[in-house]
Amino acid sequence: MTSASFDFAPLLPAGLPPPAARWTGLAKYSFVGGNIDPEQVPVDGLIDAVNAVLKREGKSLATYGLANGPQGYRPLREFLSAKLQRDAGIACAADDILLVSGSLQALDLVNQTLLARGDTVIVEQETYQGALNRLTRLGVQAVGIPLDRDGMRMDALASALADLKRRGIRPKYIYTIPTVQNPTATILPEARRAELLRLSSAYGVPVFEDDCYADLVWDGNRPPAIHAMAENGGVIHIGSFSKSIAPALRVGFIVAPWEMLSRMLALKTDAGSGALEQMVLAEYCAPHFATHVPKLTRGLRAKLNVLMEALNEHFGTSAEFEDSKGGIFLWVKLPDNVDTPKLYQAALAAGVSINPGPDWSTDNTSSMARLRLCFANPSAEQIRDGIAALADVCRREFGVPVRSANVEKRAKG
Numbered sequence: 412m413t414s415a416s417f418d419f420a421p422l423l424p425a426g427l428p429p430p431a432a433r434w435t436g437l438a439k440y441s442f443v444g445g446n447i448d449p450e451q452v453p454v455d456g457l458i459d460a461v462n463a464v465l466k467r468e469g470k471s472l473a474t475y476g477l478a479n480g481p482q483g484y485r486p487l488r489e490f491l492s493a494k495l496q497r498d499a500g501i502a503c504a505a506d507d508i509l510l511v512s513g514s515l516q517a518l519d520l521v522n523q524t525l526l527a528r529g530d531t532v533i534v535e536q537e538t539y540q541g542a543l544n545r546l547t548r549l550g551v552q553a554v555g556i557p558l559d560r561d562g563m564r565m566d567a568l569a570s571a572l573a574d575l576k577r578r579g580i581r582p583k584y585i586y587t588i589p590t591v592q593n594p595t596a597t598i599l600p601e602a603r604r605a606e607l608l609r610l611s612s613a614y615g616v617p618v619f620e621d622d623c624y625a626d627l628v629w630d631g632n633r634p635p636a637i638h639a640m641a642e643n644g645g646v647i648h649i650g651s652f653s654k655s656i657a658p659a660l661r662v663g664f665i666v667a668p669w670e671m672l673s674r675m676l677a678l679k680t681d682a683g684s685g686a687l688e689q690m691v692l693a694e695y696c697a698p699h700f701a702t703h704v705p706k707l708t709r710g711l712r713a714k715l716n717v718l719m720e721a722l723n724e725h726f727g728t729s730a731e732f733e734d735s736k737g738g739i740f741l742w743v744k745l746p747d748n749v750d751t752p753k754l755y756q757a758a759l760a761a762g763v764s765i766n767p768g769p770d771w772s773t774d775n776t777s778s779m780a781r782l783r784l785c786f787a788n789p790s791a792e793q794i795r796d797g798i799a800a801l802a803d804v805c806r807r808e809f810g811v812p813v814r815s816a817n818v819e820k821r822a823k824g
């Protein structure tokens with residue numbers, strides 16, 4: 412590109428987010444983002460699906476939305492309706508589902524429908540950075556509820572709701588990632604889901620349930636979706652094919668009462684999300700999804716084991732974490748003197764990228780020594796080498812781990 416001399420700056424409206432940085436590529440050892448295992452993308456199955464569906468229905472690409480209406484390709488919505496009933500207990504028809512461009516678009520549509528500057532929402536104290544960033548940009552206050560090993564603490568939620576009510580504040584929603592939480596990988600048990608619904612209806616605050624990791628539970632057993640347990644229709648449920656099939660396809664979905672879905676449809680002004688992706692997913696998933704998922708989770712579980720072994724070997728007791736029940740992330744606590752935003756910078760210079768804790772939390776202090784590691788995308792070898800390199804950087808910058816277990820072993824031997 413030649414350098415441009417036209418000055419756009421005076422034309423930019425107030426309130427734009429800061430400009431994006433140029434893409435500089437993935438780090439050599441990349442533990443960031445929600446990327447999945449490249450070996451588990453069902454490439455051959457997707458090739459067969461694209462051939463079959465294009466031969467049969469390719470001419471329908473001549474119409475916006477494949478003449479299936481603005482909610483998206485009907486066979487994919489029908490697949491989802493059956494899958495959500497089977498796996499999550501959600502009774503919804505194809506007409507209750509809106510297909511969107513990744514569940515990030517679902518977050519945007521729900522936010523645009525419900526939120527105005529100055530509003531308050533409730534989130535888990537540790538939560539998805541993409542959700543937190545959106546709230547900050549919208550000028551919405553996010554009240555963080557602490558989690559324990561079983562996800563969001565209902566006693567803390569009850570106090571927060573009571574406190575907000577005393578101050579005359581009715582939060583617009585309670586956002587939760589209840590089934591393999593990001594970043595903590597906790598699963599909210601059924602009894603807590605019931606209590607969450609009780610509080611939601613007592614305070615008139617809807618639940619916004621983000622279930623994008625729900626297929627990645629190691630033993631395949633998940634509690635019913637909060638949406639499935641609700642009796643008053645006060646739950647908006649979103650999901651995605653990003654973690655189970657491939658994030659680059661950009662296909663997510665929203666299940667909500669028509670009162671909300673019709674509002675979101677009115678705000679979805681892109682004339683429909685990418686149709687080819689929806690067609691290929693429907694063609695592939697109807698016969699193959701149920702057998703693809705257990706293979707996928709076995710592979711992820713094996714990679715998590717490699718990561719935990721590498722952390723034990725190179726960080727010893729300096730790295731604290733819980734063995735998780737599913738997903739693609741490990742949420743790790745380092746000694747309190749480690750500042751993970753600083754560690755992030757130093758590690759990046761050494762070719763290792765990590766997600767520093769404060770980006771994933773409403774509480775900067777308690778998350779400062781934490782980091783999130785995505786173990787799905789790097790190979791087993793990259794995980795081992797990357798964690799060894801991270802331990803070296805951490806030792807150099809913060810003096811921990813004092814000595815890694817293998818060095819100790821060698822010294823002793």
Ligand SMILES: Cc1ncc(COP(=O)(O)O)c(C=O)c1O
Nearest residue numbers: 445513514515539593651653663
């Ligand atoms: C909790 C959560 N919600 C939503 C998303 C967005 O996913 P996508 O837009 O790819 O469906 C992610 C991505 O990592 C996530 O972790």
